[in-house]
Amino acid sequence: MPQLEVDGAVLAYDDEGPRDGGAAPLVFIHGWTANRHRWDHQMAHFAGDRRVIRLDLRGHGESTGAGVRTIAELAQDVTALLDRLEVDRFVPVGHSMGGMISQTLALAHPERVERMVLVDSIGRMTYSRGRGLLMAASTLVPFKLFVAANIQRAFAPGYPREQIREYVRASAGTPREVVMTLYGAMRAFDVLDRVGEITAPTLIVHGYHDIQLPVRQMLRMAKAYPDAEVRIIDAGHELPVERPAELTATLARFLGPASAA
Secondary structure, eight states, X not given: OXXXXXXXXXXXEEEESOSSSSSOOEEEEOOTTXXXXXXXXXXXXXXXXXXXXXXXXXXXXXXXXXXXXXXXXXXXXXXXXXXXXXXXXBEEEEETHHHHHHHHHHHHOTTTBSOEEEESOOSBOOOOHHHHHHHHHHTTSOHHHHHHHHXXXXXXXXXXXXXXXXXXXXXXXXOHHHHHHHHHXXXXXXXXXXXXXXXXXXXXXXXXXXXXXXXXXXXXXXXXXXXXXEEEEXXXXXXXXXXXXXXXXXXXXXXXXXXXX
């Protein structure tokens, strides 16, 4: 497992697949409290014919570091990694918070983003007054209960409970400072009025049963994109692990053959 030191953090990452193809590398970016292994199915599929990169974000998985306050700062970590790997043009594939990072990258570096994929992500988190108060109150409960409540509700009804418990345990291993700070960063994230500037072809894939970031909020964002394709899948908020093969097939259709990219 290679690592990179960036601004007080050590980032763990994987860099696989051929370097001599014509396709821009895929850069997989996981979500809040998750890690790079959310993308195991997609990495295994795409590494056969194109370069694929994934990382554990600062403070997640096998990466160290804290102190990040905004989504933009996480995007800077991704940019630093890609610069070190001498990757110019790329295709960000972001899940949830990773999709927020992807949009930030597309706005900051439009010349580098060839295409983009957003999975269960939005451009602005919107709540009713009652839901906002409930979300704020949830931060006052014990940390492990807060994490468990958020992760359990991310999966569609019927997903195996034992597997959900494993994801809860893994998420609770993320440092409290990282979890709570980035929870606030996601709530503050807002690029909805700017997504019309993103001209890169964009695939937006969303779980029909997603109650973390509801479909209606995604559709509000999708309408603002100049060149967006939307796909709805029968899943909750954790599409990469709930429906891995279906998500991979959807990505493959959007990306096309590596030689033709």
